[in-house]
Amino acid sequence: MTTSYPAQFLAVAGTRPEVIKLAPVLMAFAERSAEAKAALGVTGQHRNLIDAALNLFGLTPAFDLNLMRPGQSPAEFMGRALVDLTTILQHHQPRPAALIVQGDTTTATAAAWTGFLSRLPVAHVEAGLRTRDRRQPFPEEINRRTIGLLADWHFAPTPRARDHLLAEGVASERVLVVGNTVVDALRWLQQRLTEADLPASARRVLDAGYRLVLVTAHRREAFGTPLRNVLLALRDLVMSFENVRILFPVHPNPAVQEATREHLAGVEQIQCVEPLNYRQFIAAMSRADLIVTDSGGVQEEASSLGVPTLVTRDQTERPEGVEVGLVRLVGTERRRIVAEAAALLGDSTRQTRPDRPLNLYGDGQAGRRIVAALLGDANPPPPFVPSIIPTNSSDECRYESTQDRCGFQWSGPRHSRH
Template sequence: MSPLILECQKRPDTIAPIVCSTGQHREMLAQVLGYFGIKPDIDLGLMKPGQTLTGLTSACLLAVDEVIQQQKPDCVVVQGDTTTVMASAMAAFYHHIPVVHVEAGLRTGDLMAPWPEEFNRRVAGIVTQLHCAPTKRSADALLAESVPAENVRVTGNTVIDALLHTVEKQRSETESLAQKYPAAMADSVVLITGHRRENFGGGLADTCDAIAELARNHPETQFIYPVHLNPNVQGPVHDRLGGLDNIHLVPPADYPEFVWLMDRADVVLTDSGGVQEEAPSLDCAVLVTREKTERPEAVDAGLAELVGTDRQRIVDRVTDALASRSEKAKASATDTIINNPYGDGKASQRIADWMLERFAS
C-alpha cells in the first residue's frame, strides 16, 4: 500500500489520505513505514498475544467501525487478502462507504488454500466498488463472478511500484548490507521464507527437513532464512535448521534489505504471495512451497514453479535450479522487470486517477 499512499500524498489539492494502521506485527511494520516515510494518522493497536482469527476479526471490525464514524471518508482503500482487509471492507459496507480493493481478483478456487486468505479476499470482493486487478487474469476472474465491468480495471500491482522504488537504491547499499549479511555475497545463494498458516505443522517441518538435506548436499551454497516472528514458525525452523554452518537463520529483514537479498539470490524458496510477484523481476528461480496459488501468471510465464511441501520434491527442484543457475549469468534486473506480468511500476498512479474519476465529485 505504501506506493499508493505516497501517490495520494502528492495530490494534496484533490486527495486527503488518512492512514490507519491496525498495529499488527509492529516491529516489521515500523521498518517498512520508516523506509517509505509514512506515519499512520491512526494506530489501532489490535495485536494481542495468542489472538485467534475470530478475536482479531471482531476487534478489527469494531475498531475500524469507530474510525469510519469519526472520519467519514469518501472511500476506504484496502489491499490484499488479510483479515484486516475483510473486516475493514465489511465495516465500510455497513456505513455505505465505497470500498477500493487493491490487488483484487486473485483466486485459487479453494477456500482452504490459502487459508484464510482466499475467504478474506472473496468477502472483500463482494462489497467492493473499485476492483483494482493486477492482471487481466484477475480481472477475468472478477467478471466471471458477475462484477460489473465498469467496476473492474487492470491497474497492475503496487508491489512492483514498491520494488522499482527500492531496488536501484539498494544496489548502491551493497557494501554496508554485505557486512550485515556476508553469506549473501557467496557465489550460490538460496533465500527462504515461510509463514503460511496452511503450512504450519507437517508442511513446514517437511520443508525444513528438505532445506537441511539441501544444505548438506550443497556445502558451497549459503541458505539464508529470515524467520517470521510467529511462534508456529520460529519453533520448528530453529529446531530443525539450527546448527548447520551454511544455513543462516536471521531475524525478519526489513523491506529494502529483503529486496537486496532477493537481488543477490539465485533461488528463492517461498510460500509468500508478494515474493512470487517480486522475485521474478530480479531474475531469481522462484519455487513456491504451496500446492495452489492465486498468482498463476508467474507460473504460466515460466517464472515460478509450485513445489508444495513434499521433502523430496523440494530437494529435487532446488537442486535442479541451482544447477541451472550455475550454467548462466543472471540477466539484468531492468530487462526482467519490464516483462513482469504483475505490473510496470505505474499501478499507484492509475488507482489514484480512478479514485478521483469516481469519487471526487
C-alpha cells in the same frame, strides 16, 4: 471521542505487505494533493514488522489501533478490528469519500466490512486473485472473496485477476487492470538501495564465494508436517551442495519459530536470522541465486527481479510466473523440493539475470492508475498490459489475455524460459 483528519480518502493496513503495497497509492495521492488527500490508519496486526515499513516510506498513520496480542486468533483480531474501526469511522471528519483496502489479510477484511456497514464505498487494491480452493491459502482465499463482495472498486493486478472478477459477476466498469503496486514499491526502492543495505549475513555468504538461497515461510496451512518437510528439505539441500548457503529470515509467528529451532538448530550452512527490513530483504533477493518461499508477494518481487523461485505450495493465486517459467510450484514434499532446487542450482545453461525489468506483474504505474480512477479522471492512463522483456534481446514477448478470456498465451518471438 471526536477525531478530525484532513483526508478525503482513508486507507487501512495491518501488516507489512499492506503498507508496502499501499505506499504507492498514498504517494500518488500526494502528487495530486491539490485535488485530494489520503490518510493511512493501521491496526497493528503485525506490530513488530509494520513500523519499519512505515518509516521506510515516510508514512505517519492518522491512527494506530495497536491490536496485536500474543497468541491471538484471526477471529479474536477480527472482532476487535471491527469494533475499533467502526468507532473510528463514526467520528471521522470529514467523512471519507472511500475506504481503501489491500490484499487479503484479516485487517483488509475487517476494514472492508466496516466500510460496507458504514455505507462507505470500498476500493480493493490487488483484487481478483483466486486459487479456487477455500483452504489454500488459509484464510486468505476466503478473505479476498469476501472483500470482492463488499468492494465498489476492484483494482486487479493482472488481466487474469480481472477475468476472475468478471466470471463472478462483477460489472466490468467496476474493474480496472492496474498492475500490482508492489512493483511500484520495488522500483521506488531499487533507486534508493546502496551496498550497505545488503544484510551482513548475506554479504558473508557471497564474499566467501557461496551461492545464496533466500527462504521465507509463514503460511498457516503449512504449520505442522508441511512446514517440517520444508525445513528438512532445506537441511538436505545444504548437505547435498557444498557451495550453497541458505539465508532464512524467520517469521515471528511462534509456530514457525518453534519448528525452525527444532529442525534447523546446529545446521551451520543455514543462517536463521531475525526478519529483515524491506530494504535488506530486497537487497538480499536481488543477489540470491534461488528463492524458496510460500509468500505471494515474494513471487511477484522475485519475478520482477528475474530470480528463479520455488513456491512451497500446491496452488498459487499468481499463476502467471509459473506459466512463463519464472516460478515453480513444488508443494511441501521433501524430496521434490530438494530435486527442484538441485535442478535449478545445477543448471549451468540458465539465463543470466535480466538487465531490464520484467513487466509480468506491473510496470511501476499502478498507484497512479488507482488514484486516477478514484478521482474520476476524464483521460486516465491506459490499463496495465503484462509483458516480459527477455535478456539480451530488443524483442518483447507479451503475455496477454486471449479473446475467450480464459487464459494467457505467448505472442511474438519465442525465447528460452530457462
